[in-house]
Amino acid sequence: MTWQEFEKFCLDYLTRIFGECFSSRGGSDSTHSDIEYNDERINFAIECKMPHSQSGQFVLIPNDEYKIFDFSKKNKTSRALDGTEEIITYVNEHFDEFSSPGTKGVDLQMDSNIYERWIKAMYKQKDVEYIITSINKNICDENIIIFPLDKIGEYFDISCKYRIKKSGSRGIGKKKYKDACKILKQRGIEFVEVDGYQIYMEKKLTNSIYVGEEGKYKFNLNTCKPDFTYMIRVLSNTFNANIIFSLKIKDGVTQDLAVLETFKNLISAD
Known part of the structure; x- marks a missing residue:
């Protein structure tokens, strides 16, 4: 699921x-x-x-000159959140261990x-x-x-853990919405454009499918309400190293x- x-x-x-x-x-x-x-x-x-x-999660950027991690200005969470400074202090103290985490990542102890x-x-x-x-x-x-x-x-x-992770999806603007719709039409997929950069189609698709790319952008469809309505979103091409919290x-x-x-x-x- x-x-x-x-x-x-x-x-x-x-x-x-x-x-x-x-x-x-x-x-x-x-x-x-x-x-x-x-x-x-x-x-x-x-x-x-x-x-x-x-x-x-939040992004920390290695600063090789000063051997510390900078809190990214693009983070959606505040640096003031409880625990953030303690985590930054910890990874700063172990800079060489965390500076090149790769996609597998390094666990924080x-x-x-x-x-x-x-x-x-x-x-x-x-x-x-x-x-x-x-x-x-x-x-x-x-x-x-x-x-x-x-x-x-x-x-x-x-x-x-601290690991490199590809960014997720984001909202789509008018131009990219038209690009994505053009790709769907080229594939012979029948749909109707609706407000909010969404589309409606009678045939039910999987929850999230790869649409394709126009220039450097990639798109996917996410299901939403009502049934058979899909939100088109832009998939990011950027890779950042993130502090990622996991639950089990x-x-x-x-x-x-x-x-x-x-x-x-x-x-x-x-």
């Missing part, structure tokens, strides 16, 4: 079990959380995390509490109050658990019924 499919499953699950006040919020945009709850009384976000998944603090701070900026996940890769109703963000360290083992579900975790009751009371309180 892809992360897009998992997010859709979680949204469907929450709606079926708890009501209609949940909506998709993030998608491919990492600056927003995945799911929003809004009943005009309270508003908060829920983050979907697969049993083994990434959980945030720090107290995981530092990573946990960073992840919490990052998600709190997105108004996240709860995490929804599965106890294993078998994604079904019986394996779904919900817990507060502050308890993330009780449910996941958290690790961190702990063995034996189960749904805490008291936590679930608190969640139910939160969204049903008068």
Whole structure:
């Protein structure tokens, strides 16, 4: 199951079990959380995390002259986030070890509490109050658990490494949207252009497919609502070295019924 499919499953699950006040919020945009709850009384976000998944990142650029790492000005997260300075200090003290991480990367050997603090701070900026996940890769109703963000360290083992990673996708402008549409037409794919740089087609495609390239740009299609609607996004060609945080579900975790009751009371309180 892809992360897009998992997010859709979680949204469907929450709606079926708890009501209609949940909506998709993030998608491919990492600056927003995945799911929003809004009943005009309270508003908060829920983050979907697969049993083994990434959980945030920021770019550090090696400065060979001074043998330190510079915090990239293009980062979407703030340097002021709890734990960031401790991580930068650590990699600076081990500059030679981390200066050429490659795509495999180099693990940071720090107290995981530092990573946990960073992840919490990052998600709190997105108004996240709860995490929804599965106890294993078998994604079904019986394996779904919900817990507060502050308890993330009780449910996941958290690790961190510095590695080179190709940047993800970004929004598309008017010109690139037309370029992508031209490629689809050349391939004989029938579709209708709709607002928001989206397309609609009657034939259902896979969640994310490679469209092609026009000049130096590559495009892909991401599913969105309503069904058979796809958002065209630009795939980046840049490679950066990132501090990357990862989560792995702990063995034996189960749904805490008291936590679930608190969640139910939160969204049903008068």
